[in-house]
Each structure stands twice: as C-alpha cells, then as structure tokens.
Amino acid sequence: MSKSYDAEKETFMGIPRKQIPWWPTINYEKCDFCMECDKFCPHNVYAKNNDEKQQLIVKNPYNCVVFCRACAKTCAPDALSFPDKRETTNLIKKLRSENK
Amino acid sequence: MDKQLCVLPCNGLDKSLGVIARAVALNLIEKKPDFNLICPVLLNTGDEKYESNLRESRTIVIDGCMTRCATKLIEERNQKIYKRIFIPDMSKKLKIKPGTSLKLSENAKKLAEMIAKGFIEELKVSEKEDIVIVAKTERMDFFDITVDKFYFQVPKEGYFFNENDCWIKPDSNRALIGITDYLQNQSSDIMFVELPEIGQEIEQFDDVGSFESVKTVLQLISPGSGKIVAVNKALEEHPEWMNQDCYQQGWFAELELKDFEEDKELLMDGPEYFEYMKEKILKEKELLDKEKED
Numbered sequence: 001m002s003k004s005y006d007a008e009k010e011t012f013m014g015i016p017r018k019q020i021p022w023w024p025t026i027n028y029e030k031c032d033f034c035m036e037c038d039k040f041c042p043h044n045v046y047a048k049n050n051d052e053k054q055q056l057i058v059k060n061p062y063n064c065v066v067f068c069r070a071c072a073k074t075c076a077p078d079a080l081s082f083p084d085k086r087e088t089t090n091l092i093k094k095l096r097s098e099n100k
Numbered sequence: 101m102d103k104q105l106c107v108l109p110c111n112g113l114d115k116s117l118g119v120i121a122r123a124v125a126l127n128l129i130e131k132k133p134d135f136n137l138i139c140p141v142l143l144n145t146g147d148e149k150y151e152s153n154l155r156e157s158r159t160i161v162i163d164g165c166m167t168r169c170a171t172k173l174i175e176e177r178n179q180k181i182y183k184r185i186f187i188p189d190m191s192k193k194l195k196i197k198p199g200t201s202l203k204l205s206e207n208a209k210k211l212a213e214m215i216a217k218g219f220i221e222e223l224k225v226s227e228k229e230d231i232v233i234v235a236k237t238e239r240m241d242f243f244d245i246t247v248d249k250f251y252f253q254v255p256k257e258g259y260f261f262n263e264n265d266c267w268i269k270p271d272s273n274r275a276l277i278g279i280t281d282y283l284q285n286q287s288s289d290i291m292f293v294e295l296p297e298i299g300q301e302i303e304q305f306d307d308v309g310s311f312e313s314v315k316t317v318l319q320l321i322s323p324g325s326g327k328i329v330a331v332n333k334a335l336e337e338h339p340e341w342m343n344q345d346c347y348q349q350g351w352f353a354e355l356e357l358k359d360f361e362e363d364k365e366l367l368m369d370g371p372e373y374f375e376y377m378k379e380k381i382l383k384e385k386e387l388l389d390k391e392k393e394d
C-alpha cells in the first residue's frame with residue numbers, strides 16, 4: 001500500500017500535500033542509528049544511507065502523514081522533531097482561505 | 101485489588117534497550133519480592149507454570165523497543181496487559197540516555213533503577229483509583245460501506261472528523277473524542293491503550309494518546325482543542341470496545357472545549373468524512389489488488 005503512494009497527487013485538507021512542510025527532522029548529534037523509526041513508519045518516509053555520519057535520512061518527506069509523530073515514540077535518544085503544530089495549522093487555514 | 105502481579109520483560113539481549121528492560125524487571129522484583137518474574141524465553145516454549153501464572157494474575161510488561169516482544173507474548177495468549185513500561189518513553193521522561201552498549205552501563209543502571217522506583221510509586225496511586233465505567237450509548241444513524249470483508253460506519257450527525265480519522269462529538273462546552281471505524285479497522289484487535297492525563301491542555305491536532313494491536317501502534321490526533329476533563333478508564337480493562345463500538349463505548353477522552361467554532365474550520369461533518377473515508381478505502385483496495393496482481 002505505502003509503496004505505490006504518490007505524493008504528487010496527494011492532498012491534505014484540500015491543500016496539495018507538497019505545500020505543507022510536515023515531516024520529521026533527525027538530530028544527528030543525538031541519533032545513534034538504531035533504525036527503530038525506520039522500522040516503525042509504515043509510509044516509507046525514512047531510508048538507510050551510506051554516509052557514516054548520516055546513516056539514516058528522511059527520503060520521502062511528503063509521505064509523512066501531516067500531524068503524525070508516531071515514530072518519535074520509538075526514539076529513545078529523542079533525536080526526532082517535528083514542525084510547530086500551531087504554525088502548520090495556521091498555514092493550512094491560510095492556504096485554504098486563499099483557495100476559496 | 102488482590103490479584104498477584106507478574107512481571108514480563110522483553111529481555112532483548114541484542115539491544116541496549118532490551119538489556120535495560122531486563123534490568124528494570126530485576127529491580128522491580130528486588131523491591132517487590134511478591135511479584136512473579138516471567139522469563140519470556142521459557143514462556144515462549146509454552147511453560148505451563150508461567151502460562152497459568154499469566155492467566156491468574158495481572159501482568160506488567162516491559163518493552164525495550166517498538167518490536168514490543170513482551171506485549172506480543174501477552175497478546176498472542178489473548179491475555180490482558182495491566183501496565184506497561186516502555187523504555188524509550190521512560191528514558192525521555194527521566195532524561196537519561198540509554199546508550200548503545202549491550203552491557204549495562206552506569207547510566208543504564210541508573211535509568212533502570214529510577215524506572216522501577218517510579219513505577220512502584222505510580223502503582224500505589226493507581227491502585228487507589230476507582231475504575232469508572234461510563235457507557236454513553238444511544239441510537240444513531242450511520243452511513244456505511246462494505247469493502248471485501250470489512251464493514252465501515254460513519255455517524256450521520258452529531259460528530260465531526262479530522263483527516264487523521266478521529267472524531268469529536270461536541271455537547272455545549274464539552275466534547276468526547278475517539279477514533280473512527282477506519283482507524284479501528286486499520287489497527288485490528290486493540291489490546292492496549294495509553295490514555296492522556298486529566299488536566300492536560302490540548303491543542304487541535306495534538307496527539308492525545310495511543311492504542312495498539314499486535315499489528316501496529318496508532319495515535320489519536322485530537323480534532324479539538326481544550327482541556328482533558330475525563331478519560332475512558334474502562335478501556336484499560338476493555339480495549340476491545342474501541343473495535344466493537346468506536347463511536348460510543350469506545351470514546352477515548354472528554355475535552356472542555358476552548359473554541360470549537362475555530363476548531364470546526366478544519367473539520368469535516370459526517371457526510372463529508374464518509375466521502376473522504378470511502379475514497380481512501382477504495383484507493384487502498386485498488387493498490388492492494390494491484391500489488392496482488394504483480
């Protein structure tokens with residue numbers, strides 16, 4: 001199901017998904033590359049990477065479900081962060097009113 | 101409560117978090133020698149003494165990571181989890197890094213001790229709390245759709261929804277919140293819920309709790325903003341109500357609303373959500389069918 005997800009065509013609350021900047025940010029100072037988040041996320045957001053210093057990357061940011069932060073729960077070193085919810089909500093409201 | 105308590109750690113030897121889970125269990129047993137310690141490996145061989153221990157007691161599971169081996173051992177047996185300790189949560193809460201060493205580091209040792217100590221304190225408090233079962237059942241009209249062997253319903257009136265498949269049912273300045281049939285179906289048999297704390301201030305789209313099945317862990321993302329004034333404690337004993345009756349008995353929490361008129365701007369009503377859900381289900385079915393063909 002997640003494999004064939006097409007971010008280009010997706011919308012969230014009537015807004016093209018690509019206009020909403022919501023995805024996890026990895027703090028490489030804290031991350032120990034346990035890959036728990038990658039194993040957990042069903043939407044293929046993360047990917048393993050060959051760079052020793054960044055063994056994990058956010059490969060498909062727009063696959064991330066807006067307002068989801070479920071994978072942060074798996075991360076013991078607290079290396080994952082998300083955008084400010086209120087800012088995101090306000091942005092969605094603004095874009096929606098522009099689209100009307 | 102006079103039931104015996106069992107402690108089942110995941111015991112993951114190949115992960116620092118599993119090693120800590122084991123250490124927490126040992127700390128608990130040291131502090132409470134009347135708890136029964138259960139070895140997950142022996143349990144997995146079908147040991148009769150452990151099996152009957154589990155049937156007759158309340159079980160505390162300790163999981164090191166999201167693989168949730170201890171939780172799964174209980175779920176496979178159709179037993180209930182009484183309390184769960186999840187090491188990543190605790191590590192964040194206590195602000196102690198678990199580290200990656202497979203040997204118990206000084207930090208990890210301290211973390212395990214503090215988790216056990218805090219847990220026993222918490223147990224004392226929760227044993228005093230009464231479980232209040234509030235069943236709010238009334239007759240309702242639904243939209244419905246059947247896809248393959250799955251049946252989905254959406255209440256026609258009185259409920260509002262977000263795109264994260266959670267509902268809110270306002271009633272003057274209060275509102276109940278919960279999950280929709282779609283989310284309930286996604287998770288299959290719900291075995292464990294993590295409810296929010298009463299008094300907690302919630303913004304719209306905050307996650308207010310989680311629920312789990314063998315298959316997955318999902319969050320409830322609040323359609324409304326306000327203060328948590330009640331939680332459905334009965335779900336701790338009956339998590340299956342979220343599957344069986346997600347719109348009524350399976351309510352999750354109650355909010356004192358802050359500004360529902362504003363919240364509503366980003367919500368759908370029954371007919372709108374039903375269309376949205378239907379489209380999502382059919383799209384998923386299409387993709388699934390395609391994958392099968394490939």
Ligand code: SF4
Pocket residue numbers: 026030031032033034035036037038056074075076077078079080
């Ligand atoms: S769970 Fe946390 S520490 Fe582990 S790989 Fe993901 S971000 Fe890094």
Ligand code: SF4
Pocket residue numbers: 023024040041042043045046063064065068069070071072
């Ligand atoms: S927030 Fe949810 S959808 Fe996004 S990466 Fe994490 S688990 Fe995946």
